[in-house]
Amino acid sequence: MSANNSPQNDRAADPRLEQLAASDESLLHVHDRASAGAPDVGARYQLLPLALLFIFSGLIFYGGTYLNRYSGHFSAEVFDERKLPGGEVQVVQIDPITLGKRQYALACVTCHMPNGQGLPTVYPSLVDSEWVTGSEERLIRIVMHGLKGPVTVKGETFNAAAMPAFGQVPGSGYNWSDERIAAVLTYIRQEWGNDATPIETATVAAVRAEIPARAEWSEAELLAIP
Amino acid sequence: MTTSSSPALAEVSDLDRSARWPLAFLILASLGWLVFSGFTALLNTLQVLEPRLLADCEWFIYGRLQAIQESAFLYGWAVNAALAVGLWLLVRLGGAPLRAANWVAVGALFWNLGLTLGLGGIAAGHMTSFALFQLPDYIQPLMLAAFAAMAAPGVLAWTGRRERPTFASQWYVVAALFLFPWAFSVAQVMLLFAPVRGVLQPIIATWFGQNFLGLFLAPIAIAVLYYLLPKIKGQVLPAYDFAPYGFWALLLFASWTGGRHLIGGPVPAWLPTTAIAAASMLLFHHLILALNLRGLFAPGGSLALKFAAGGLAAYLLSGLSDAVFSMRGLSVITHFTYFEQAQSQLFLGAFSLSIFAAIYTLAPRLLGIVWPSVTLIRAHFLASFIGIPVLVLVLALAGWQQGVALADAEIPLRTIAANTRPWLQVAAAAQAVLLFGNLTFLVHFAGLLCFSRRGGASIAQFRQLQALEATAS
Numbered sequence: 001m002s003a004n005n006s007p008q009n010d011r012a013a014d015p016r017l018e019q020l021a022a023s024d025e026s027l028l029h030v031h032d033r034a035s036a037g038a039p040d041v042g043a044r045y046q047l048l049p050l051a052l053l054f055i056f057s058g059l060i061f062y063g064g065t066y067l068n069r070y071s072g073h074f075s076a077e078v079f080d081e082r083k084l085p086g087g088e089v090q091v092v093q094i095d096p097i098t099l100g101k102r103q104y105a106l107a108c109v110t111c112h113m114p115n116g117q118g119l120p121t122v123y124p125s126l127v128d129s130e131w132v133t134g135s136e137e138r139l140i141r142i143v144m145h146g147l148k149g150p151v152t153v154k155g156e157t158f159n160a161a162a163m164p165a166f167g168q169v170p171g172s173g174y175n176w177s178d179e180r181i182a183a184v185l186t187y188i189r190q191e192w193g194n195d196a197t198p199i200e201t202a203t204v205a206a207v208r209a210e211i212p213a214r215a216e217w218s219e220a221e222l223l224a225i226p
Numbered sequence: 227m228t229t230s231s232s233p234a235l236a237e238v239s240d241l242d243r244s245a246r247w248p249l250a251f252l253i254l255a256s257l258g259w260l261v262f263s264g265f266t267a268l269l270n271t272l273q274v275l276e277p278r279l280l281a282d283c284e285w286f287i288y289g290r291l292q293a294i295q296e297s298a299f300l301y302g303w304a305v306n307a308a309l310a311v312g313l314w315l316l317v318r319l320g321g322a323p324l325r326a327a328n329w330v331a332v333g334a335l336f337w338n339l340g341l342t343l344g345l346g347g348i349a350a351g352h353m354t355s356f357a358l359f360q361l362p363d364y365i366q367p368l369m370l371a372a373f374a375a376m377a378a379p380g381v382l383a384w385t386g387r388r389e390r391p392t393f394a395s396q397w398y399v400v401a402a403l404f405l406f407p408w409a410f411s412v413a414q415v416m417l418l419f420a421p422v423r424g425v426l427q428p429i430i431a432t433w434f435g436q437n438f439l440g441l442f443l444a445p446i447a448i449a450v451l452y453y454l455l456p457k458i459k460g461q462v463l464p465a466y467d468f469a470p471y472g473f474w475a476l477l478l479f480a481s482w483t484g485g486r487h488l489i490g491g492p493v494p495a496w497l498p499t500t501a502i503a504a505a506s507m508l509l510f511h512h513l514i515l516a517l518n519l520r521g522l523f524a525p526g527g528s529l530a531l532k533f534a535a536g537g538l539a540a541y542l543l544s545g546l547s548d549a550v551f552s553m554r555g556l557s558v559i560t561h562f563t564y565f566e567q568a569q570s571q572l573f574l575g576a577f578s579l580s581i582f583a584a585i586y587t588l589a590p591r592l593l594g595i596v597w598p599s600v601t602l603i604r605a606h607f608l609a610s611f612i613g614i615p616v617l618v619l620v621l622a623l624a625g626w627q628q629g630v631a632l633a634d635a636e637i638p639l640r641t642i643a644a645n646t647r648p649w650l651q652v653a654a655a656a657q658a659v660l661l662f663g664n665l666t667f668l669v670h671f672a673g674l675l676c677f678s679r680r681g682g683a684s685i686a687q688f689r690q691l692q693a694l695e696a697t698a699s
Contacts, residue, residue: 014596014600015528015529015530015586015597015600015603015604016590016596016597016598016599016600016603017590017596017597017686017687017688018458018528018529018530018586018587018590019458019528019688019689020457020458020587020688020689020691021457021458021459021460021689021691021692022456022457022460022691022692022693022694023691023692023693023694024318024319024321024457025321025389025693026692026693026694027319027393027456027457027694028319028389028391028392028393029389029391029694030462030694031391031393031394031456031462031463031466032391032392032393034462034463034466034467035466035467035469035470036467037467048465048468048517049468052468052471052513052514055510055513056510059506059507059509059510060507062503062506063503063504063506063507064503066499066502066503066506067496067499067500067503070495070499070502070554071495071496071499071500072494072495072496072499073496074494074496075494075496076494077494078494078495078496079492079493079494079495080495081495081498081499081554083495
């Protein structure tokens with residue numbers, strides 16, 4: 001294994017010893033000078049910097065386009081790269097009783113009171129009222145379009161106040177959606193000891209589609225409806 | 227000792243002598259781990275082919291053996307060798323003897339001790355659940371401290387350098403020395419000691435894995451290529467004025483590309499999307515590298531240059547394949563198949579080939595004697611240049627076939643597994659060839675060490691170094 005048996009003439013070809021050509025010092029200095037770029041002799045146009053600039057710009061253009069298309073606007077909630085945040089409405093089931101209670105507290109409570117008893121002789125009670133627990137069609141119409149004129153509730157006649165329109169109909173100051181109306185009606189039909197069936201949003205929507213606009217109902221008109 | 231009267235010895239300088247024993251130990255340890263991981267890799271593949279192999283032995287069941295193999299390769303071979311080569315480059319280019327060499331020795335000792343304990347822990351079932359980060363949690367802080375001890379002298383060599391001008395190799399090595407402990411410590415805190423919750427864990431884990439490979443191993447390999455080419459050929463690198471852009475492109479984009487492993491996972495879509503875009507942007511780094519180092523591909527290079535050329539070719543191919551096969555349309559096929567293993571083997575092959583080139587060049591300078599045997603070098607060269615391409619190609623083809631078949635609901639899984647079998651047999655053969663090659667390298671280096679102790683081998687006759695001529699590139 002010792003080398004005295006074969007001193008090779010061409011030492012550069014001996015793989016046992018990789019010969020180096022340049023000193024470290026000159027390596028540093030020459031490359032430091034080279035890092036300033038090739039001298040611009042004769043003001044010749046240099047193609048390489050321009051080509052690299054174009055390639056890098058092309059990569060940035062490609063990368064930027066790709067990011068823009070498939071990043072989902074960097075939303076933490078987008079997991080499919082082809083979707084955008086908010087592009088698809090998430091259907092969340094809201095408890096109609098909770099929503100109805102909120103709607104009731106927003107508006108109805110002013111006249112019908114938190115306990116639903118109303119004000120004797122002025123605002124009719126909702127508790128155990130035949131209008132509330134009775135026909136869905138009538139009840140929906142009252143809240144949707146309003147009620148004016150005398151009305152008899154539990155044998156007592158009320159004539160002092162009018163019920164405004166709450167639905168999304170012309171002249172309504174509230175514009176409640178069908179879902180909200182269904183919720184508030186379900187709420188009053190099942191609160192304070194009332195025990196009637198819930199009212200579906202679809203039923204409310206059907207009423208509004210049938211009668212998109214009209215003045216307040218009167219008791220006689222309502223009683224004509226089943 | 228006279229310094230200037232003997233031109234033949236001019237190159238074995240005090241610089242190399244100052245670093246002799248710590249670096250020799252690092253290289254010996256790294257080669258030991260390389261052979262060990264090659265052996266476990268072969269065993270692991272044989273377990274896939276013959277599931278009953280060691281199935282009764284709890285310590286070496288498939289999963290644990292895989293973790294042992296991966297950790298031994300990365301933390302044993304790759305880190306030890308990267309530090310040895312990186313420190314040597316910094317000392318050489320810094321122009322001053324290695325300061326605080328004791329720190330390197332102590333750090334290397336504890337690093338390898340910790341790794342041995344960690345591998346034992348994995349065998350006992352204490353590994354973490356994160357790829358490329360599987361050492362048990364109780365050993366990880368020790369590894370970080372040991373790494374810091376080894377890296378600090380490198381930083382000293384950088385800050386205390388004799389010359390003001392710097393060279394590309396120095397940028398890459400210094401960056402690597404800082405970036406690895408950064409990623410390593412962040413991963414330890416966020417995954418082990420104050421773990422983040424749920425889906426954040428795989429995100430941090432892939433981020434760490436990518437940084438380990440892309441911002442530690444890759445820069446060291448690149449530093450080797452940048453150094454060896456002009457040193458051996460005695461030529462100025464062409465288009466060197468663009469080298470800083472290549473460096474900063476790597477630093478800017480490499481860290482972002484990890485998310486491509488999360489395609490289809492339960493992570494926000496922008497993470498894989500950013501990774502795919504970053505993998506393409508990183509091609510700019512590869513382009514600059516190809517421009518600067520194209521001289522490696524010139525015919526008639528020495529053996530070290532051929533190793534380096536293989537390393538560069540594998541590195542460029544690996545960058546290209548990362549950019550192309552991370553595209554969602556192709557990833558649908560290659561994800562979760564042997565194809566991804568082929569990609570990782572290609573990258574690790576690039577690293578290993580570059581480091582081989584460096585070790586063949588630096589060891590005679592470190593120890594002052596020439597390599598004992600030409601045959602062993604040729605054997606290692608052949609084994610590497612047969613083993614790595616065959617392994618990568620076979621795994622890629624197997625993975626592609628596997629991916630296409632997996633996408634077809636008509637084909638039962640059993641058939642797909644049976645179809646990969648012949649490919650894996652060839653892969654096992656390639657791994658055996660690589661193991662043989664690396665074993666010859668280990669034996670060769672051990673022989674070199676013995677001869678340098680006994681003084682039995684020929685003293686290296688170094689050629690007189692020339693000043694590099696600034697030529698028009």
